[in-house]
């Protein structure tokens with residue numbers, strides 16, 4: 001997660017400039033010290049009341065066999081607390097179809113874990129929002145993927161957009177911090193700005209943009225991913241828009257997730273649009289943030305207890321929390337895949353191997369490389385950096401080092 | 403809801419889960435290295451090879467639903483034991499995680 005608003009607009013009057021220790025941060029917010037334990041995404045259920053094209057969990061309406069019971073979920077939370085997991089992201093499917101959601105949020109926060117929610121928003125009544133707030137929920141991220149028409153088509157349900165906005169309003173009305181989750185694809189890139197404008201008026205001030213990863217149903221629509229030029233344009237527009245808002249005194253928070261070539265690009269952007277010193281300061285902070293978090297700073301536990309390297313990589317599981325406590329699975333580097341991912345710099349090939357931004361990107365998504373080329377340590381197909389930006393030399397033709 | 407309703411389609415790609423075991427040398431025991439999900443055996447094999455098959459590693463795959471598992475981590479017992487206790491806050495304090 002790269003906090004664009006902090007990197008580009010967070011420089012205060014104080015000499016130390018950027019601050020990343022925001023107590024309101026959710027998933028792997030940029031910190032000055034490397035985070036030691038992973039943020040855990042928990043797919044509480046596979047059930048969902050919507051059917052979105054890009055859903056990595058492949059959710060549907062039927063109850064799935066093997067979903068963790070309430071007692072098991074509490075046992076899992078105990079294990080996570082014992083392992084010092086800092087944040088638990090209740091996700092799905094749609095977590096609000098679980099009737100024990102409030103109880104489990106309450107249990108997690110009692111155990112000292114920060115609870116955050118990822119939801120389609122359509123089931124959040126004011127009463128539910130209040131109950132979640134009272135249970136200690138810190139933040140709700142509501143998915144909207146375009147203006148009304150596009151969003152509803154994407155989500156497989158008419159009225160989903162209005163219902164999501166109502167859910168957001170219900171959260172905000174009870175004082176629950178709420179933000180947007182927006183997965184950028186070819187279909188909805190054009191709506192991005194209008195959605196921000198519209199939701200800012202509703203009262204949302206945190207906007208989180210996800211690049212498409214190629215897991216679950218997202219894998220089927222890899223073709224709908226933006227091409228290099230369009231990625232670049234969308235990310236640049238987000239940089240510009242963030243600065244425009246801040247210039248008007250509107251302190252919106254914007255974040256990018258899922259493509260760590262963005263880390264490189266924000267440094268390049270700062271060098272062009274701000275100054276070299278600011279760019280270097282951003283670079284320094286991003287080095288500490290550590291690039292793609294797969295298998296290190298983020299983990300996923302699915303509805304039946306399988307542990308995954310990220311929430312998008314559902315096709316491979318390290319093990320199951322019904323067999324071993326989460327911490328034992330996560331610490332077991334006798335698993336050669338886990339061990340290699342944690343020292344991926346030594347294994348990256350192609351353009352990532354020699355990229356000057358490898359320290360802030362770390363080759364970005366291994367899952368996309370795997371899905372697109374069948375190679376675990378090949379280049380991320382979503383990287384839009386030019387050879388010059390990668391430091392491949394002025395005479396390198398585009399793609400020559402790929 | 404009729405049969406054509408997209409929500410009725412098989413989940414993900416109708417995948418089956420395969421437990422994967424590997425070893426680098428014949429003197430070593432086979433080691434469980436996780437599981438892959440794939441709609442068919444050949445795809446599961448290909449995935450396992452991509453993730454673990456470099457070098458001369460031996461790989462064994464077996465359908466996860468054919469395993470009989472005894473023992474393990476009894477989450478329900480842990481959850482039930484904690485229920486009704488006031489252990490929550492104490493745990494939070496113990497592990498040093500601050501609650502905002």
Ligand code: SF4
Pocket residue numbers: 260261264351352353355356357358361362363364379380383384385390
């Ligand atoms: S070339 Fe690889 S390491 Fe460099 S920015 Fe692109 S994805 Fe990241």
